[in-house]
Amino acid sequence: MPAIEDTAKPASSGPAIILVEPQLGENIGMVARAMANFGLSELRLVNPRDGWPSEKARAAASRADHVIDATKVFDDLASAVSDLNFVFATTARERDGFKPVRGPVEAGRALRARAEAGLRTGILFGRERFGLYNDEVGLADEIVTFPVDPGFSSLNIAQAVLLMSYEWMKSGLAEETQTNFSGPELAPATKEQLHSLFAYLEGALEARGYFRPEEKKPKMVDNLRAVLTRAGFAEPELKVLRGIISSLDRFSPAMPRGDGSPGDDPRRLPAAARSRVKDEES
Amino acid sequence: MPAIEDTAKPASSGPAIILVEPQLGENIGMVARAMANFGLSELRLVNPRDGWPSEKARAAASRADHVIDATKVFDDLASAVSDLNFVFATTARERDGFKPVRGPVEAGRALRARAEAGLRTGILFGRERFGLYNDEVGLADEIVTFPVDPGFSSLNIAQAVLLMSYEWMKSGLAEETQTNFSGPELAPATKEQLHSLFAYLEGALEARGYFRPEEKKPKMVDNLRAVLTRAGFAEPELKVLRGIISSLDRFSPAMPRGDGSPGDDPRRLPAAARSRVKDEES
Missing domain, CATH: 3.40.1280.10 (SPOUT methyltransferase, trefoil knot domain)
Known part of the structure; x- marks a missing residue:
């Protein structure tokens, strides 16, 4: 035509x-x-x-x-x-x-x-x-x-x-799922990165006697690894988890590594600093 | 789970x-x-x-x-x-x-x-x-x-x-194109039904000398049939068209078959009867 x-x-x-x-x-x-x-x-x-x-x-x-x-x-x-x-x-x-x-x-x-x-x-x-x-x-x-x-x-x-x-x-969108902005690319991390977290966490737990009785340790390790595997964590998420474990690893009521006071943690923020960023729209 | x-x-x-x-x-x-x-x-x-x-x-x-x-x-x-x-x-x-x-x-x-x-x-x-x-x-x-x-x-x-x-x-719709109500099923009519309309229309036009000069008639018929074919009319639509042609065929300024007055047409409605059915919503 x-x-x-x-x-x-x-x-x-x-x-x-x-x-x-x-x-x-x-x-x-x-x-x-x-x-x-x-x-x-x-x-x-x-x-x-x-x-x-x-x-x-x-x-x-x-x-x-x-x-x-x-x-x-x-x-x-x-x-x-x-x-x-x-x-x-x-x-x-x-x-x-x-x-x-x-x-x-x-x-x-x-x-x-x-x-x-x-x-x-x-x-x-x-x-x-x-x-x-x-x-x-x-x-x-x-x-x-x-x-x-x-x-x-x-x-x-x-x-x-x-x-x-x-x-x-x-x-007019190239794809129906197209959005004006997108979340982070959260591809699952490599197994090496995941296994490195397992090793760190299991070492910290071992030091506290978490794996008791000894004969149950293999099953406990299996469960712990299964929980941390299913989510398919990405590398930046693994870093957050490592930071959490590292922080818990520093203080424990029984064996404080500083003086036991949370005030020792330089990353602790006063409550007033909680981020409340406004959004233009909902 | x-x-x-x-x-x-x-x-x-x-x-x-x-x-x-x-x-x-x-x-x-x-x-x-x-x-x-x-x-x-x-x-x-x-x-x-x-x-x-x-x-x-x-x-x-x-x-x-x-x-x-x-x-x-x-x-x-x-x-x-x-x-x-x-x-x-x-x-x-x-x-x-x-x-x-x-x-x-x-x-x-x-x-x-x-x-x-x-x-x-x-x-x-x-x-x-x-x-x-x-x-x-x-x-x-x-x-x-x-x-x-x-x-x-x-x-x-x-x-x-x-x-x-x-x-x-x-x-939750079975198909994205699902609607609460649908238009009529308007499958194209059979060719026999379409050709029957051609025959009727061409006869009425022939009687009025539409196909002149004579040597142009084949091309004129081709064009007329092409126009009426492309729309893919369904059988009920062909009936409407046949009614229109039939109505035009009854009266013509040069050769009125009644007294030439539109008042002769029993299907003519006063303007006030124009259907204005209200819709609940737009």
């Missing part, structure tokens, strides 16, 4: 989010915030009940001002989708008709594939109280619905927009 | 949602609503700032009263997780330490696998303003983080709970 020049856009242009007759400015703002979190920026409103611009929307958008500022208002749904090539309608209820029904994961991928082909896409969301009329759903190509509990189906528009924005973002 | 009797629960018991020092009752209510949509019901609060119960929470929960009524309050986080076997902490920021970091899809599956093994799980969410302290993250087994736009990372707790609740529900 030849490229359609008028509608060609940058490759990963996200879907426009189209709210049909939204009622509350707060909800519009929450929609903008949800979009911005997942990289969407094009918000369209069809006949917002309380008019536009809306200070309540801006306040609820929590710094997503770029979305609020670029929001466009239309008199009717047909005008709002006129420049788009492909449109999803969100609905919680089964409709008669010929439209394919997708889940959000599938819909996210369908939108991504069309965006990468240079097509413009959009997603329709209905009114807070009763969603979209059938003739409005009729203006869409396909339906997307969320796998909610049939016993409690009550997503508001900002929640529905959040889920679709999230699936849009996910559809 | 032997089953641990004290912690055995019904196979698909979902994770407890644990809010650490939540500030606003509205947010707690929105969390309950998000949970209920995706089949979660166990909400725990650690030191809610404005106390509990909260009428604001109940109002914002939008009928998720079963979640609000069963909410438990704890004085400290350790007590809130004491009966759980596995705990995720949500965080938007990278932390030092040995904890594995998961995306929400992977986390949903990890929770499901543990629930099916009879283990109790939970997910920690931090304060509205700054999330979880490091020592609180330390009480969790693993970290989950959301693939938000690094340039606009501002999920509130109800949005974060919504995404994890959604991924919990999804992890």
